[in-house]
Amino acid sequence: NAGVTQTPKFRVLKTGQSMTLLCAQDMNHEYMYWYRQDPGMGLRLIHYSVGEGTTAKGEVPDGYNVSRLKKQNFLLGLESAAPSQTSVYFCASSYSNWARVGQPQHFGDGTRLSIL
Amino acid sequence: LAKTTQPISMDSYEGQEVNITCSHNNIATNDYITWYQQFPSQGPRFIIQGYKTKVTNEVASLFIPADRKSSTLSLPRVSLSDTAVYYCLVGDNSNYQLIWGAGTKLIIKP
Numbered sequence: 042n043a044g045v046t047q048t049p050k051f052r053v054l055k056t057g058q059s060m061t062l063l064c065a066q067d068m069n070h071e072y073m074y075w076y077r078q079d080p081g082m083g084l085r086l087i088h089y090s091v092g093e094g095t096t097a098k099g100e101v102p103d104g105y106n107v108s109r110l111k112k113q114n115f116l117l118g119l120e121s122a123a124p125s126q127t128s129v130y131f132c133a134s135s136y137s138n139w140a141r142v143g144q145p146q147h148f149g150d151g152t153r154l155s156i157l
Numbered sequence: 158l159a160k161t162t163q164p165i166s167m168d169s170y171e172g173q174e175v176n177i178t179c180s181h182n183n184i185a186t187n188d189y190i191t192w193y194q195q196f197p198s199q200g201p202r203f204i205i206q207g208y209k210t211k212v213t214n215e216v217a218s219l220f221i222p223a224d225r226k227s228s229t230l231s232l233p234r235v236s237l238s239d240t241a242v243y244y245c246l247v248g249d250n251s252n253y254q255l256i257w258g259a260g261t262k263l264i265i266k267p
Contacts, residue, residue: 045200074255081259082259083244083257083258083259083260084201084244084257085257086254086255099254099255100254100255131200131201133200145191145203145206146201146203147203148200148201148202149200150198150199150200151198151199151200
């Protein structure tokens with residue numbers, strides 16, 4: 042039972058390069074999320090999706106774009122990478138609104154991204 | 158806007174009960190309060206979730222007072238494997254955004 046799978050696990054980019062992080066879930070969850078985690082700052086929500094074909098901004102959306110073309114996949118794109126985007130990125134999914142109906146989020150193991 | 162406050166770190170010993178409190182104001186009235194555990198190089202893992210009063214599962218208890226301005230995660234009889242970072246998660250009352258605590262690093266000693 043894979044749960045939430047993130048690829049790649051590690052990546053080093055140069056400033057200005059672009060890349061896409063892939064998140065896949067096999068639990069038929071409606072909601073999906075992208076977070077970044079920096080030392081001492083906990084998790085910050087970048088973008089989220091409440092269903093196939095829909096996306097919304099979170100707390101720190103600038104510099105990122107997302108797409109949810111298929112229910113099981115949620116892509117995070119960096120169009121022009123900057124050193125400030127060096128972080129660990131986590132994807133999560135939940136069956137429905139995590140807070141209103143007590144549905145917890147399930148997380149992948151993260152993508153460690155370094156921007157030089 | 159909602160804000161959460163957790164202790165940065167805590168130490169305890171095997172077999173002890175550990176209580177970690179998260180203070181949170183302006184949280185969404187109808188939202189759950191959730192706690193997660195995170196080990197190095199892994200994503201957060203759900204521990205327990207509650208709306209009010211007390212909730213207990215096989216690994217922890219969660220105490221939430223009536224005013225919901227704080228919540229306390231209780232880990233009974235901890236072991237070395239409970240060494241991890243613990244996060245509280247709440248919803249903001251004004252914009253329903255997710256608000257994560259900064260995390261409490263719990264170190265269990267033999």
